[in-house]
Amino acid sequence: MKGKEKIVIVGGGFAGLNLVKKLDKSKFEVVLVDRNNYHSFPPLFYQIASSGLDPGSISFPYRREMRKLSSKGARYQMGNVEQIDVVNKTVKTSLDTIKYDKLVIAAGTTNNFFGMDDLHKKVYTLKSTPEAIRCRNEVLDRLERASVCHDPEERRRLLSFVVIGGGPTGVEVAGAIGEMKRYILHREYPDISVDELSITLVEGTDRLLRTMSETASREALEYLGHLMVDVKLGKIMKSYENDVVAFADGEEIYSEMVIWTAGVTGEPMEIVGTEFQRGPGNRFVVDEYNRIKGLEDVFALGDIALMMGGDYPKGHPQMAQVAIQQAALLAKHLNKGEFKQAFKYNDKGSMATVGRNRAVADLNHMHLYGRPAWLAWMFVHLISILGMRNKISVLMNWIWAYCTYSTSLRLLIHTSKYPLRRRWNEDLN
Numbered sequence: 245m246k247g248k249e250k251i252v253i254v255g256g257g258f259a260g261l262n263l264v265k266k267l268d269k270s271k272f273e274v275v276l277v278d279r280n281n282y283h284s285f286p287p288l289f290y291q292i293a294s295s296g297l298d299p300g301s302i303s304f305p306y307r308r309e310m311r312k313l314s315s316k317g318a319r320y321q322m323g324n325v326e327q328i329d330v331v332n333k334t335v336k337t338s339l340d341t342i343k344y345d346k347l348v349i350a351a352g353t354t355n356n357f358f359g360m361d362d363l364h365k366k367v368y369t370l371k372s373t374p375e376a377i378r379c380r381n382e383v384l385d386r387l388e389r390a391s392v393c394h395d396p397e398e399r400r401r402l403l404s405f406v407v408i409g410g411g412p413t414g415v416e417v418a419g420a421i422g423e424m425k426r427y428i429l430h431r432e433y434p435d436i437s438v439d440e441l442s443i444t445l446v447e448g449t450d451r452l453l454r455t456m457s458e459t460a461s462r463e464a465l466e467y468l469g470h471l472m473v474d475v476k477l478g479k480i481m482k483s484y485e486n487d488v489v490a491f492a493d494g495e496e497i498y499s500e501m502v503i504w505t506a507g508v509t510g511e512p513m514e515i516v517g518t519e520f521q522r523g524p525g526n527r528f529v530v531d532e533y534n535r536i537k538g539l540e541d542v543f544a545l546g547d548i549a550l551m552m553g554g555d556y557p558k559g560h561p562q563m564a565q566v567a568i569q570q571a572a573l574l575a576k577h578l579n580k581g582e583f584k585q586a587f588k589y590n591d592k593g594s595m596a597t598v599g600r601n602r603a604v605a606d607l608n609h610m611h612l613y614g615r616p617a618w619l620a621w622m623f624v625h626l627i628s629i630l631g632m633r634n635k636i637s638v639l640m641n642w643i644w645a646y647c648t649y650s651t652s653l654r655l656l657i658h659t660s661k662y663p664l665r666r667r668w669n670e671d672l673n
């Protein structure tokens with residue numbers, strides 16, 4: 245490694261992992277740091293939460309990827325990055341301190357609770373694989389308990405699900421629970437009647453999927469209606485106390501299981517050695533080459549980067565394609581040692597699915613809905629998942645579930661309580 249510049253990359257998501265692959269390892273020693281030892285695929289977290297897929301089929305171990313790259317000078321190291329010292333050029337993780345010549349922050353975002361005290365301790369979220377597993381277990385646990393409960397009121401309380409946030413994640417997870425209600429309940433939980441389970445999807449603005457076309461919003465609303473999801477638009481959640489969700493207009497809904505998908509904010513990590521402030525959304529303000537303004541030799545990519553200007557005065561959408569394209573361009577610049585080409589986002593469109601055979605897709609010059617959109621959605625997601633084993637596993641699960649209306653994944657697996665031992669990352673998820 246002698247003589248090579250050392251590039252440390254924080255976060256192996258869409259941006260970080262693509263950058264590792266594309267950097268010229270004959271020029272750089274590359275260290276990828278991530279708090280998890282696997283790459284995840286967030287667009288399908290909702291399918292873990294609804295028992296549609298197992299977590300292993302949308303996760304990919306970094307060390308397997310690094311096996312191919314390690315001989316060339318790239319390695320993975322586990323750790324939660326807590327502090328960056330821009331004077332001594334070090335990254336402090338929960339396990340180690342690492343020196344860098346150049347640093348790339350690609351740590352993505354975490355849930356935003358908009359200052360509501362303690363909400364993070366009360367609601368279910370979908371920003372990571374452990375959060376999605378937690379959500380799945382809770383849904384299954386409630387179905388099992390309701391099926392042996394003799395008090396009709398208690399059964400309704402157990403089965404009242406509220407999803408906050410009508411963006412793609414909220415729509416998809418509400419649709420997936422709706423599918424369980426419509427197609428699975430009478431097959432696998434015959435003791436529960438369909439009208440005992442309620443799903444309410446709440447959105448603060450006047451339409452669902454507000455980053456997509458109005459047509460897509462209307463269609464998604466119609467599809468959710470078919471899956472017996474009650475959609476409430478223009479409702480702002482004010483508080484969640486004692487299992488009661490209270491809204492600004494005075495309405496209240498009782499729910500012991502609230503799934504929060506309403507907002508994100510940049511992953512926290514302390515910058516020391518200089519006066520430095522992040523931009524809106526706790527994102528790092530970058531120039532058109534993804535260099536963080538005000539910091540030297542530090543770059544930001546993907547969801548945590550805020551590049552304002554041109555067609556995107558408020559920054560690019562926090563989507564996988566932006567992260568992937570920024571990573572490719574930064575690798576090109578670092579490999580060449582010069583920064584000449586400003587980033588230009590090639591928007592390939594967006595899509596969301598609402599149960600089997602139903603999806604909406606706003607593509608470049610085309611809008612798709614229904615089955616064609618659903619097939620396009622499946623194709624795009626399948627080709628984007630890392631690893632052939634994972635692609636095959638996901639495809640098999642989808643085909644099986646489509647043909648049988650069933651999966652073998654509705655397993656309620658709790659971790660054991662003993663032995664008691666402090667985990668290094670127990671506060672993270």
Ligand SMILES: Cc1cc2nc3c(=O)[nH]c(=O)nc-3n(C[C@H](O)[C@H](O)[C@H](O)COP(=O)(O)OP(=O)(O)OC[C@H]3O[C@@H](n4cnc5c(N)ncnc54)[C@H](O)[C@@H]3O)c2cc1C
Pocket residue numbers: 254255256257258259260277278279280282283284286287288289290323324325326350351352353370371412413511512513545546547548562563564565567595
């Ligand atoms: C539920 C959900 C559904 C989505 N659906 C879609 C979709 O359908 N289409 C689409 O285009 N986009 C979708 N997105 C958005 C998309 O996932 C993000 O835009 C994309 O993942 C951003 O890539 P990234 O590399 O910036 O961050 P990420 O992919 O989030 O990766 C960040 C990485 O950094 C690691 N990390 C974070 N903090 C630290 C730390 N302090 N120390 C060490 N490691 C750290 C994390 O473990 C993670 O591996 C979805 C997101 C979610 C949450």
